[in-house]
Amino acid sequence: MTEVVEKNRDLKELVKREYKEGFVTDIESDTLPPGLNEDVVRIISAKKNEPEFMLEYRLKAFRRWQKMREPEWAHIDYPKIDFQDISYYSAPKEMPKLESLDQVDPKLLETYEKLGIPLEEQKMLANVAVDAVFDSVSVRTTFRETLSAAGVIFMPISEAVHEHPDLVKKYLSSVVPVQDNYYAALNSAVFSDGSFVYIPKGVRCPMELSTYFRINEMNTGQFERTLIIAEEGSYVSYLEGCTAPQRDENQLHAAVVELVAHKDAEIKYSTVQNWYPGDENGKGGIYNFVTKRGLCKEDGAKISWTQVETGSAITWKYPSVVLQGDNTVGEFYSVALTHNKQQADTGTKMIHMGKNTSSTIISKGISAGHGQNSYRGLVKILKGADNARNFSQCDSLLMGDRCGAHTFPYVEVQNPTANLEHEATTSKISDDQLFYLMQRGLSEEAAVSMIVNGFCKEVFRELPMEFAVEAQKLLDVSLEGAVG
């Protein structure tokens, strides 16, 4: 308690001072004015009442970030971001509840309908008051009870820094060092919130963490931070995101996700990303720069990433696995769709360190309109990684002739026993396929949908069942107007 009081006093001191940039701010205000400097980092930490170690962590990250440069190697094109023109703290706002779905934008409801989102969930997503039975708070409580009975810790990371500081201290940035890359450093300095998951030894998490997540607070801010730890012999499946379209006033999103799998543990991380992609001209869409990495820390661990990326104006994202232990397994299954003016540069890195490690990469890129879709992947076999195996398959599907697909597969092999296979294809939805299906009675849209879903099948089957169905519908909705 005294610590908190002290902190608040420090904070008051701090904000009374004038900013170097020459503005003053009010401790009570919900949003900081644009700009980033050490004081802003201090305020963020203080606002969250963070323990000292977190402030130090953030400051260290900030100092590194200042010395770094924005990466420019990706195959994406966007106006230069002015990082001093962004506000780095904004308290979560409670939006006033609507009384019924009648008050919701009919266009949004139409999309929910097309995606097949159940009525009660539509209400939650659209911020409409729900019946007591479906109240997210009560459902959340039930979930919490089930999880804690199993010994699983699942909470916002902002709470975990208080309740489990030792775990956070031990694992935060143990997989993605603060200096890893420009956006990771930025995220470490200013991250807003995210999830913390800890699965104890031998525990199989009793539910898909998606179920929980979907009704949970989705507004974790533009700098999301997630940390998942699976102890020896444990298993967890985590699903992030939502097929429903998500809008945000913040254009820049830079998340960091770290996964740690101990001996024989398995982590399955699935993402459905449908951030606002901007209009037909790409105006107003989200820039999504994400660092995701998993560490198979000890023998027999397994990490798989599955992602369905349909949103954002720009996606820059390479979920990776470091195969440190012997006999570890890394997997990456991805569908990335770009339509209109969307650009995606996404792929994975598989770093083989242990013996008998194996990795699988299945990447499906779909481009329509003027969309630009790049696969960028690295398979690295280090000296000690005897008998490492990798299978990579990168397929691109083009719709129309104004879009583009590019693949940049990099391979670095330092051990001669490695066994690598790479396949790549580029195809178009052919007129023959369309005519064939239409001749059998399918409408043109249904035919396109069937061909696209067939193309993505190997990825969709990795998703939790109910999400696979939604992901298919999401592709249909995202591709509307792509043909004809």
Next chain:
Amino acid sequence: MLSVKNLHASVFDTPILKGLNLEVNAGEVHAIMGPNGSGKSTLANVVAGRPGYEITEGTVEYQGKDIREMDASERAGEGVFLAFQYPVEIPGVSNMAMLKAAINSLRKYRGEGEMPAAEFLQLIKEKAALVEMKQELLKRSVNEGFSGGEKKRNEILQMAMLEPTLALLDETDSGLDIDALKIVSKGVNALRSPERAMVLVTHYQRLLDYIVPDYVHVLSDGKIVKSGDKSLALELEEKGYSWIEQELQQAS
């Protein structure tokens, strides 16, 4: 049922059909023969509504309706089926899933509800047995990795499932071994009925031993130049097409 009058059609701007006439009534089976490149597949594709196949003159009526403006899926909904000369592969889409979507699309077009899953499974089991198709092929992706003969058999399976009113079979017999030919013919004959009509495009008299046609037509250079009964096919087999061309020249 199908009435084609003075049909002129171009394939991507190349004129192929040049004044073709064909009348097919319910219950009839017509065979169309003719040299390579004479326009047989073009005719089948024009009737089925393939994009890029443009009618420049003449009419196509099906069950009394002008179908020229309908797209391929509407024509399918009206009961037109085309067994492709070159069946198309659809990776990642199982044969079963495709058939299910097709059946339900047709039912929807006709204002009927979806077929219950159990009924569908029963039906596909029955029809697969009819064309002696292995269960394993039903689960595989549509035509992917199928042998030539399996692809043709798959076309007949689809036809048997979709129960069209007008079936156009484009060289379904090509590339079949003798046993497969019998099986495919069995599938086709099972579908013959007073309400249905069939148009078979073929190069071989042999098929017509198994599926006996009511009429045989010879298509040459975009027109039907001779029509007759089954004996015409036998005559063609013996004398080849040049015989007809000579006959035509003499007439003119």
